[in-house]
Amino acid sequence: MSIIKPKVTAALALLAASVLALSGCGGGSSPGGEQPEGPKTVRLALTQDVETLLPMDSNVNDNIAVLDVIYDGLVRYRPETTEPYNYIASEISSPDNTVWTITIKDGFTFHNGEPVDAEAFARAWNYAAYGPNAVENNYFFERIKGYEEMQGEYEEDDEGNVTVTKEPTTKELSGVEVVDPSTLKVTLNAPFVGFSTMLGYTGFFPVAKACIDDVKACAVKPIGNGPFQVEEWEQGVKLTADRWADYKGEETPNYDRIEWTEYSGSSSWPDFQAGDLDTGAPPPAEWQSANNDPELTARKVERPGAGLTYLGFPLYKGAPWNNIEFRKAISMAIDRKTIIEQVLPGQAVPADSWVVPGGVPGGEAGTCEWCTFDPDAAKAALAKAGGWPEGKKLTISLGQNETQEQYFRAIGDQIKLNLGIEYELDPTPDFFARRGARDFDGAFRNNWFPDYPLNENYLAPVYASGDAKKGNTNFGYYNADFEKLIAEGDQSKSVEEAVAKYAEAEKVLAQDFPTVPLSFALAVTFHSDRVENVVLDPFSGATKLRLLKYVG
Structure with missing residues (x-):
């Protein structure tokens, strides 16, 4: 697969804390949660600044969750x-x-x-x-x-x-x-x-x-073919959809109306606590108290997620980024377990591969040799790489999101503590455009969850390019053996044979170590007593709205 244009993908737009799965439905059993008589309504949260509902232009968690119904x-x-x-x-x-x-x-x-x-x-x-x-x-x-x-x-x-x-x-x-x-x-x-x-x-x-x-109109009020149709979208505020009476499909929820309210980051949690939303998850600072509340934990759903958060480097800019020893040093200097416990407790696990194990066919644990925390080995690798320029700061670029910033500040602190490298965060509103334009001078945050269930989807769209000179757009990575194995997988006679070839390609990637796996998502959501059968999407971790049942 040749990815040569700076396109945003579903995974790349996921927040580091997308495992919070802040898709949800009408209020809970808390005070103020009673719904008036009328249509059976579920109330959800959108947290990702949705800009369009045009299917071919929608590729982030919230767009996909809406368009799924x-x-x-x-x-x-x-x-x-x-x-x-x-x-x-x-x-x-x-x-x-x-x-x-x-x-x-x-x-x-x-x-x-x-x-x-x-x-x-x-x-x-x-x-x-x-x-x-x-x-x-x-x-x-x-x-x-x-x-x-x-x-x-x-x-x-x-x-x-x-x-x-x-x-x-x-x-x-x-x-x-x-x-x-x-x-x-x-x-x-x-x-x-x-x-x-x-x-x-x-x-x-x-x-x-x-x-x-009329594409412009359709992007705001799509003409769909699913069980719900958009009634109105006041962008940045609220999106409503009603059951379509003429729907002929089998997968039809038992409620009449969906109301999505748009929030910034994890700011929807107070509304869930007040009973105004039916599902949600707390920000990191409130995670422990939520999980110590027996009433809340009785209405908690979780599953392993398919999202991978990882650190990328501008290999196309030469040293030190293209030096594998430097990348090893950064990776082994990071105590993933401690960072997750402090910043994302119960919402992630340390990553040790480029394909989430068990998430899709071909996912295997432990393919990353240098994902184990080892500060002594990290120092040795940094010395072998020639060290880090004295007085220079390592820039870590990422999108603008409070949880992301907490997470990568903790990562930067680990790099400083264990390698003596000063750092600075670079939260930028145009992160994806800058990444595609190769506008970063340091390390940068990345996130991926698969768009379809095949280990190839973690590999080819992210690392393949077909361009030996420039490499892939985001990192500048290229390996002829990797490309060959991806092609052989594509041309296999069966999916099982293809999965095995893609797994071999991941091993090539592991030896080259162009990026540093950091954490795998755990999908978690709490729900109100007005809904049941809360099932989480195996890819994004969002609530599967077609399976959700309204019980009032």
């Missing part, structure tokens, strides 16, 4: 196992893993009455793949034939305005063919055994023609 995709994932199963698709097949035939069930429509047919998926994928549309999920379509011809050259400013300097040669993927209303034929550039596994991701959702005709 507004739209239906070809495939959905079982929360217990992450296994994909057909939903809008009745069959997805391929004789060679290159040419795929997708058969779409009859009878599904969008909220405006348009049919959810092969054309609905083709128009959505073509819009997403067209470079100058500058949507965040563009790169998901690079495996499909004709993608490169749709990119051209363009620049996007901080306001989202796009200037095209070289027009693409086409506006449609040559590898996407509408055979008939119920049949979509997709031709890839090369075999990829995991293609059908990808198709439950938000970026592959269909869109109505009316949505493409």
Whole structure:
């Protein structure tokens, strides 16, 4: 997979404390939590400054959680196992893993009455793949034939305005063919055994023609095809959605209305305590008291998460970043266990691999040899690397978030304590744009959770590039053996064979050690007594709203 553009991915936009899973529903048993008579309403929190609800442009936890009940995709994932199963698709097949035939069930429509047919998926994928549309999920379509011809050259400013300097040669993927209303034929550039596994991701959702005709309006009030439809979105304040009476799908919640309130960071916790939200999790400072409250812990749900937080380096800027001994020194100087206990108690565990063990097929513990806290070995590695320039501070860049800053300040303190390297945090509001533009002079925070259940998704989108000279966009990493093993995995005859090849690629990554794994997420949420069957998403840790039951 070739990631050459500075695109934000779902994982990269996750906060370090995304494990808090601040998606939730109507009030609790606390004072003030009684709901008035009327529609069965669940009340949730949005905490990530959501900017759009256009599926092909939505790739952070909160967008995805909302769109999961507004739209239906070809495939959905079982929360217990992450296994994909057909939903809008009745069959997805391929004789060679290159040419795929997708058969779409009859009878599904969008909220405006348009049919959810092969054309609905083709128009959505073509819009997403067209470079100058500058949507965040563009790169998901690079495996499909004709993608490169749709990119051209363009620049996007901080306001989202796009200037095209070289027009693409086409506006449609040559590898996407509408055979008939119920049949979509997709031709890839090369075999990829995991293609059908990808198709439950938000970026592959269909869109109505009316949505493409007015994309700006659709981004605020989407025309979906799921069990709920957006009533109103007052951006930055509140988002409401009502049950769609004409929904034909099987996965329909038993409540009538969802109200999301937008918050900053973990500031929704007081409202959960007051009974105004149905799920939430406390900020780190209140974690211990919440977990010592028997009434709260009786309504606590947790599961291992799939999120990985890790430290990256600008390898493309040369020394000391491209010196593996320096990177080893940084890693072994960090006491992950102590930091988590102090800053993220009960919400993370120390990471020792690049693929979360047990989270997706192929995840294996212990692939990181230098993730064990060892200050003496860290000092020796730093000396071998030539030391650190006297009087210079190590800059650690990250997004602007209180919990992130606490977490990485603790990491910086460990580096200072165990290696004598002074540091400074660089919280920046345009973190992702700066990272994609290679604008960092020091280490920087990264986060990833998979968009589909395959160990390849932790590896290829993050580290592959196909460019031996420049390496991948974010780090400048390149290894021909790594790329070869990813390609061999893609071309395997079965998913099981592919998973084994991707695991070999992770071992190559482990030897090169381009980034430092820090922590794996633990998904945790508390819920009110007005809801039950609280199931957490195996990828993001958010509450699965289709499974949530309102009991009043």
